[in-house]
Amino acid sequence: MELGGAVVSGIAIGSVYALIALGFSFIYRTTGSFNFAQGQIVTFGSLISYSLYVSAGVPALAAIVIVAIAAGALGAIVERVAIWPLASRGDDTLTWLISTLGVAVLITGFAERVWGTIPLGVPNYVGPNVIHLGGQINLATPYLIGIGSVLVAAAAIEVSQRFTIWGKAMRATADNRQAVALAGVNVIRLGVVSFAIGGALAGIAGFVLAPITFADSTAGMSFAVLAFAALAIGGFASHWGAIFGGWLVGITESIGGTYAGLQYQDIFVFGVLIVILLIRPEGLTGSRNVRLV
Amino acid sequence: MYGLSERRGLGAAVAGAVRQSGAIGALGIVVALFGLLTSRQDYLLEGATAMTFAIAATGLGLALGLSGEYLLGQIAVFAIGAYTTADLTANRHWSFWPACVLGVVAASLAGLVISVVGLRISRFYFALVGFFLVYLIPDLTQVADSQTGGGAGLAVPDLPSFFGHELRNRGMFFLALVALLLSLVLVQNVRLSPLGIQMRWMRVAPLSLATFGVRVWRVRLATYVLSSALAGLGGAIYSHLSGYLLPDDFDLNTTVLLFAAVVVGGATSLLGPTVGIVLLYVVPRLVINVSGYSDIIYGAVVLISVVVFRDGVDRFVREGAAKAWWWIVHRVRRVPLRRAASTVDERQSGVSATASAVVPNVDELADLLMGLRDDSVTRRGSLVIRGARKAFGGVVALVMDPDDVVAIEPGRVHVLLGPNGSGKTTLLNALCGVFELDSGSVSVGGDVVNGVSATRLARLGVSRSFQSPQFPVEMSPVELLSGSLVTMRRLSYLHWMSSDLAATRARRDATDFAARIAAMAGLETAMNRPCSGLTSGQRRILDVLLALVTRSSIVLLDEPAAGLSNLERRQLGDLIRALAARGMGLLAIEHDLDFALRIADEVTVLANGRRLAHGRPDEVRADPLVRTALVGGAGV
Numbered sequence: 047m048e049l050g051g052a053v054v055s056g057i058a059i060g061s062v063y064a065l066i067a068l069g070f071s072f073i074y075r076t077t078g079s080f081n082f083a084q085g086q087i088v089t090f091g092s093l094i095s096y097s098l099y100v101s102a103g104v105p106a107l108a109a110i111v112i113v114a115i116a117a118g119a120l121g122a123i124v125e126r127v128a129i130w131p132l133a134s135r136g137d138d139t140l141t142w143l144i145s146t147l148g149v150a151v152l153i154t155g156f157a158e159r160v161w162g163t164i165p166l167g168v169p170n171y172v173g174p175n176v177i178h179l180g181g182q183i184n185l186a187t188p189y190l191i192g193i194g195s196v197l198v199a200a201a202a203i204e205v206s207q208r209f210t211i212w213g214k215a216m217r218a219t220a221d222n223r224q225a226v227a228l229a230g231v232n233v234i235r236l237g238v239v240s241f242a243i244g245g246a247l248a249g250i251a252g253f254v255l256a257p258i259t260f261a262d263s264t265a266g267m268s269f270a271v272l273a274f275a276a277l278a279i280g281g282f283a284s285h286w287g288a289i290f291g292g293w294l295v296g297i298t299e300s301i302g303g304t305y306a307g308l309q310y311q312d313i314f315v316f317g318v319l320i321v322i323l324l325i326r327p328e329g330l331t332g333s334r335n336v337r338l339v
Numbered sequence: 340m341y342g343l344s345e346r347r348g349l350g351a352a353v354a355g356a357v358r359q360s361g362a363i364g365a366l367g368i369v370v371a372l373f374g375l376l377t378s379r380q381d382y383l384l385e386g387a388t389a390m391t392f393a394i395a396a397t398g399l400g401l402a403l404g405l406s407g408e409y410l411l412g413q414i415a416v417f418a419i420g421a422y423t424t425a426d427l428t429a430n431r432h433w434s435f436w437p438a439c440v441l442g443v444v445a446a447s448l449a450g451l452v453i454s455v456v457g458l459r460i461s462r463f464y465f466a467l468v469g470f471f472l473v474y475l476i477p478d479l480t481q482v483a484d485s486q487t488g489g490g491a492g493l494a495v496p497d498l499p500s501f502f503g504h505e506l507r508n509r510g511m512f513f514l515a516l517v518a519l520l521l522s523l524v525l526v527q528n529v530r531l532s533p534l535g536i537q538m539r540w541m542r543v544a545p546l547s548l549a550t551f552g553v554r555v556w557r558v559r560l561a562t563y564v565l566s567s568a569l570a571g572l573g574g575a576i577y578s579h580l581s582g583y584l585l586p587d588d589f590d591l592n593t594t595v596l597l598f599a600a601v602v603v604g605g606a607t608s609l610l611g612p613t614v615g616i617v618l619l620y621v622v623p624r625l626v627i628n629v630s631g632y633s634d635i636i637y638g639a640v641v642l643i644s645v646v647v648f649r650d651g652v653d654r655f656v657r658e659g660a661a662k663a664w665w666w667i668v669h670r671v672r673r674v675p676l677r678r679a680a681s682t683v684d685e686r687q688s689g690v691s692a693t694a695s696a697v698v699p700n701v702d703e704l705a706d707l708l709m710g711l712r713d714d715s716v717t718r719r720g721s722l723v724i725r726g727a728r729k730a731f732g733g734v735v736a737l738v739m740d741p742d743d744v745v746a747i748e749p750g751r752v753h754v755l756l757g758p759n760g761s762g763k764t765t766l767l768n769a770l771c772g773v774f775e776l777d778s779g780s781v782s783v784g785g786d787v788v789n790g791v792s793a794t795r796l797a798r799l800g801v802s803r804s805f806q807s808p809q810f811p812v813e814m815s816p817v818e819l820l821s822g823s824l825v826t827m828r829r830l831s832y833l834h835w836m837s838s839d840l841a842a843t844r845a846r847r848d849a850t851d852f853a854a855r856i857a858a859m860a861g862l863e864t865a866m867n868r869p870c871s872g873l874t875s876g877q878r879r880i881l882d883v884l885l886a887l888v889t890r891s892s893i894v895l896l897d898e899p900a901a902g903l904s905n906l907e908r909r910q911l912g913d914l915i916r917a918l919a920a921r922g923m924g925l926l927a928i929e930h931d932l933d934f935a936l937r938i939a940d941e942v943t944v945l946a947n948g949r950r951l952a953h954g955r956p957d958e959v960r961a962d963p964l965v966r967t968a969l970v971g972g973a974g975v
Contacts, residue, residue: 082470131646
């Protein structure tokens with residue numbers, strides 16, 4: 047039952063990637079940019095969780111709320127310093143690739159300064175450490191929070207995009223930013239909001255990961271990369287693509303790690319990503335995004 | 340080559356080249372003096388390291404600045420060059436020089452592989468895939484640990500030797516300097532070559548490049564390979580600087596360093612990436628000595644400089660100086676605004692006065708343009724579209740009857756009339772291979788060419804102009820015209836990269852010719868200035884010229900007279916007639932009825948995607964249906 051175990055743990059870790067990818071998808075659809083510092087916000091979420099839950103003794107439920115708010119605020123700050131100065135001046139190049147990378151370096155440096163570079167252990171928030179699913183298949187309980195959050199978040203986005211004016215405005219911005227701006231919607235402000243939501247989702251991912259992988263100030267880059275792979279595989283068109291892609295990346299990684307060795311797991315993900323992009327450049331669920339010439 | 344003796348236009352091109360060579364030379368002298376005079380070993384080592392990064396950044400500048408390609412994986416390619424070279428000298432005991440060559444080759448091959456992916460996926464995905472590759476470096480070194488030493492690193496004990504002398508710190512410093520200068524010269528040559536012009540074109544308008552008959556994928560491939568080769572060269576030298584290679588050498592920070600250096604230094608300038616490395620790598624290392632805060636400060640420096648200098652330091656300084664001057668003139672000396680404005684007005688009206696004073700010699704221009712074409716192309720025959728239908732999603736753009744034919748025949752001018760949204764541009768796009776028809780057929784000289792790409796059709800002798808002209812506006816009309824000319828003279832990349840005699844001569848001939856054509860078309864005053872300063876009429880003329888400066892026997896013009904003055908319009912009409920008289924087949928989309936009927940041999944009127952009328956100009960003019968469709972009321 048090695049395979050079953052790999053699939054279950056793949057879905058578990060994949061849900062965390064899906065949470066981050068959901069944030070990416072949100073940001074991309076409203077601003078057309080990509081927050082490279084998202085991975086660093088995940089580690090920031092883990093580190094804050096450590097400070098709150100371990101150092102300050104805040105209850106887990108309060109901690110997750112505070113983490114989401116703090117990470118959301120950090121997301122909004124990233125937008126203000128790295129996107130807004132470029133976007134507000136009508137800069138349509140990909141310069142934000144570098145400005146958000148600069149922020150990523152900055153946050154990593156800051157986190158190393160405050161929390162050090164040694165991974166910090168966080169005890170499990172609630173219940174037993176693992177659940178036995180029969181056979182040799184175990185699931186670390188914090189992942190349940192991850193799977194739950196991603197489903198709740200997707201449902202919330204779905205509902206808000208159908209029924210609230212903000213949600214509709216965001217969906218419309220993804221389709222035609224200029225038209226929405228001309229209709230009187232402040233698309234710049236929508237950008238901040240989507241960065242804040244993306245940040246909060248990343249923060250929750252960090253909270254989920256803290257008891258499992260420890261809070262590690264240097265691990266940021268891996269989350270951004272793998273969540274991007276999730277999004278690219280699933281497709282940018284809908285948030286369900288992000289979730290589906292997240293699970294697929296998680297499963298690929300976990301099967302690669304189980305059968306070929308840890309150093310191969312991300313190489314496997316990369317291979318799957320390239321193959322899928324070559325066959326379907328728009329992702330598995332997306333609309334066409336292929337180069338014309 | 341074209342029997343020209345004038346050197347108009349060449350002067351500017353040569354002056355530009357000399358100025359840039361001068362800048363490279365000056366950089367070389369300053370850095371060499373520093374290398375000779377300093378006695379600090381750490382300065383020499385850091386300087387050499389900075390120069391290897393500058394080599395990779397220069398390559399990235401070519402990809403990012405000219406072609407707009409985000410090669411975020413550049414540092415991974417740099418690592419491939421470094422590890423290949425180090426593995427060969429440390430593990431297999433090769434001498435440094437052949438190992439270095441193999442490092443560059445390995446990196447170029449990596450560029451080739453990357454390009455296969457890049458041809459298929461969008462710019463943004465491509466950037467992130469590159470980033471993923473950087474993230475994989477530690478895993479990949481672990482997988483190949485017998486070659487790379489894995490996470491523990493690889494000791495590279497042997498120093499390169501040069502005619503029996505071991506290159507220590509100072510020697511490596513000068514090796515890196517020579518490599519950097521050679522890279523800059525190479526990149527400069529590429530920038531001046533047709534390839535460089537095509538790279539810039541690809542960034543703003545890949546489609547219009549394809550309609551000139553350029554294989555866009557080849558330009559993109561050349562970009563990746565060149566850029567990767569330079570990264571490999573930087574990496575090969577880097578591997579022998581510190582005596583030790585670690586996967587951590589190639590991390591997020593170095594990725595950011597290369598990219599930010601290109602953006603900050605000015606992506607479109609030759610020396611920009613080098614300047615960026617100085618600002619982001621050398622200066623922080625000299626000024627800041629606070630350990631522990633380095634990542635924070637580095638991140639902040641990158642962020643602030645990318646936001647402040649997002650168009651490059653050079654432009655920032657130039658625009659800043661212009662603003663300061665304005666401020667001094669208007670605030671300090673209190674020159675009234677109105678007077679300053681009127682001077683500008685006078686100056687501009689002076690320019691346009693001289694511009695319209697040039698009366699183009701239409702026959703001579705037509706002769707020159709026809710001289711580019713050889714018989715094999717002109718004999719090919721007419722371009723015919725039959726029964727064209729095309730829908731975009733639910734929007735039906737063209738629904739012609741199966742027997743309806745629009746033919747562009749050699750020696751005749753066919754004008755396409757119709758209100759907005761009647762399918763004129765759709766028809767033109769289908770004619771030149773921008774997309775495939777849902778049903779119906781396109782043929783050239785009787786051969787059916789359905790589904791043939793724009794590039795291929797251009798090579799069959801069909802070229803076009805665009806409704807909204809697109810070209811790299813930082814370049815001058817002469818550069819653009821000569822670039823599309825030189826492409827016709829087939830010289831290998833080696834000629835262009837070494838900028839040898841053949842390349843220089845080809846460039847000079849093309850520049851002469853381009854300048855002559857531009858002058859004849861009335862662009863004389865603007866022909867050596869960036870296109871961003873052209874009036875909309877001048878842009879239109881340039882775009883029409885670009886479609887004509889090809890070997891095509893059939894030329895499709897999308898609203899060539901829009902935005903032209905009456906005089907310019909008359910001259911354009913004369914030129915079109917003169918070209919048709921010499922055997923060219925032309926299609927022009929028009930809105931101006933009088934102009935259209937004056938130049939046409941044959942007119943097709945479209946409305947709502949259908950063919951409303953077809954015939955000689957006088958027939959069409961008399962048709963009441965056409966009057967209703969075009970003029971809008973039965974009473975007119």
